[in-house]
Amino acid sequence: MPAPAAALLAKVPLFEDLSDRELAMIAASMKARTFPAGHEIAREGQHGVGFFVIESGDVQVLVGGQPVGRLGPGDHFGEIALIADGERTATIRAQSELHCYGMTSWDFRPLVEDHADIAWKLLQAVARKIRDAERR
Secondary structure (H helix, E strand, O other): OHHHHHHHHOOOHHHOOOOHHHHHHHHHOOEEEEEOOOOEEEOOOOEOOEEEEEEEOOEEEEEOOEEEEEEOOOOEEOHHHHHOOOEOOOEEEEOOOEEEEEEEHHHHHHHHHHOHHHHHHHHHHHHHHHHHHHHO
16 A cells, blocks of 8 residues: 555655655555554664554654653654664554554665665755754
């Protein structure tokens, strides 16, 4: 089901500069996932390899065991895990049944390596994110 995933990806800042064709290519690598309420999709401090875009349902974001926010339809988490290995900075727990699309770094990497135009746009998006963070 790449069409719904592509529409959700278009709202993710990391992918905002990609064309519809490029979004469809990435979406084709994504898998529909469903998690029950209460399930921890990501755990703070553990290695993260997945990126998720929420189609329906909501999640609670916890840092140090304390709630710091909620995410719902159209929101995303784990995008940095696609590019850089590392530990998760938050725990993500489904508050209701969660329907989302997910992708692993090992699915994403070959796509970016084979399509320099996508890689360049993503590099620019990451650079903007770093610059914005430095200005804060």
